[in-house]
Amino acid sequence: MDDWLGASPKDVAEGLLDFARSSELLSNDRRLVDKYAQKWVGVCSGEVKAAEDDLDSLLMELDSRGVPRAETVVRFIEREQRTLIL
């Protein structure tokens, strides 16, 4: 099982549920938009762990703080929402 998923099902499930909570925080907390507008932010375990002007700096900051990238929601916070057509 671990081979197929690259981790135990328990770790995968717990990690995904925690990640979904962090994603939700990022989407639903309007204060974050004001505080981190035009920044790249990393949210892990329901907390903003770092915020930087560019993605490379954010990833370096996360690494230096020992925040696991694989479990971190990384997103650019736009002050004005762009229209996205996919």
Place this chain on the structure above:
Amino acid sequence: MLRGRFGESSGRPYVSGRVYIPRLGLAGNVSFIFDTGADSSVLMPAEAVTLGVDYALLSNPFDSFGIGGSAPTYVEHARLAFADAKGDRVYGYDIPLLIHHPTTHALRVPSLLGRDIIDRWRVTYDKSVSELAAEVVSCDAEFPV
């Protein structure tokens, strides 16, 4: 039952999944846009770089097409996993995952969950009550937790 969410400000539908790329030895969680218009699921540059994808290790790009035109895209065998809302079951999909070339305009575009996965779910999409839920119709592997 799998649960997604709608972004508060954007209203965009998202589903969280775990990406595992065996050849590259990489794994991590990704917040995917739920995109019935995408033929395949796509890992976009911000998430790819965050997971540690080394683009120098990718080869044989082909041109994929979207509203913004064409872009070089790579294919890697990957396993995507989604957890039941109660956390008591994990569903796995063995797919060719597209990885978008790191262009400036694509950096802020979220990764896409396409019909290679969505076609295997029975979906409730009701923005009026903020409900995005999926019942798994089929998967490649299923794991009790």
